[in-house]
């Protein structure tokens with residue numbers, strides 16, 4: 038993006054037309070007759086993501102692409118800002134900063150030549166190719182003629198060799214109904230489906246590395262999510278809550294309007310502990326977390342729980358123990374990381390910018406009262422017996438009654454387009 042910026046800034050604006058942002062849709066275009074609903078949802082989410090910018094962005098749907106137009110006289114930096122926000126909206130595969138020029142071959146050629154001018158590829162004589170597409174077939178030149186005309190001029194101007202297969206630099210020309218877009222490489226979008234398209238779910242969010250990645254993965258499949266965190270309070274510090282809050286804040290850029298609910302869990306953990314089944318402590322805790330999650334999900338209208346479990350990663354995530362966890366609830370538990378290695382999960386956490394927060398030290402409620410040796414093959418019967426003594430169902434309802442809600446500042450809910458009411462730094466809304 039910055040490379041492109043450097044290139045175009047040297048060009049007179051009359052040649053280049055006006056900066057805009059071109060968005061390429063991925064799977065959304067494959068959805069047959071549901072496509073219109075998808076596109077509308079996507080547009081609403083884009084609109085929500087642009088809220089808060091100090092200029093207006095117009096959204097235009099074209100066949101297979103969305104064009105974001107900025108006000109007349111907008112700068113390249115403003116277009117960059119728009120592109121950066123668009124790159125976080127689920128459902129887009131490419132985000133291109135483009136130039137919108139008049140529908141005349143001369144204007145297209147001039148823009149393409151200027152666009153290439155400041156590119157580092159020019160100095161090293163890199164290979165290039167021009168790829169033209171016409172969405173309006175009435176344009177006087179065919180795509181191939183456009184390729185030749187634009188490519189020939191770039192070749193003559195800079196002496197760069199043309200290479201159609203795997204070029205180092207690609208110049209794209211797209212002829213539309215009332216304008217032509219000229220652009221070089223873009224930034225990859227998130228892919229997936231627009232948030233809200235698949236309904237709602239509740240993420241069980243620790244302060245760790247995995248659950249934020251799990252949340253991201255499911256948002257990318259079109260789920261609008263809320264977050265539920267269990268804190269060891271009053272037997273731990275509030276650190277894990279701040280981490281969870283920080284993680285939700287980071288993830289919020291993919292959906293807007295995120296809510297974090299915190300359960301003070303320490304006393305319940307102690308209650309489980311005093312039931313004396315040391316090796317089952319973690320599993321019993323996990324089942325009550327799920328039961329509480331189910332109750333909260335019911336109240337929020339969420340259709341699934343999401344966890345960061347990965348098969349065999351820790352004792353509670355053996356196949357037997359995962360089965361025993363699912364036994365605790367009727368609601369589906371989605372585990373998008375189930376087949377991923379820790380290194381893969383960490384790479385993704387780094388990319389979505391949650392890793393650094395997850396790696397901060399905290400006192401996780403799970404390490405509180407954790408047994409020396411955890412059971413890897415917990416028997417469902419034993420867990421159920423234990424829960425009967427504890428009256429686990431009632432405990433879960435009581436925990437759900439005592440949630441603390443944290444909302445993020447001024448973020449806009451992509452799925453509903455509603456701005457969340459502002460509260461300050463993790464301010465509690467009990």
Ligand code: ATP
Pocket residue numbers: 240241242243244245246247248249265266267268326343344345346350351353401402403
């Ligand atoms: P993470 O890195 O997300 O903490 P983990 O590798 O530490 O995962 P576990 O501690 O076994 O794994 O947790 C498995 C899953 O259970 C988490 O991904 C999360 O969904 C849920 N979970 C664990 N602890 C909490 C908590 N304190 N609050 C909410 N959910 C939790």
Ligand code: MG
Pocket residue numbers: 243244245401403
């Ligand atoms: Mg954890």
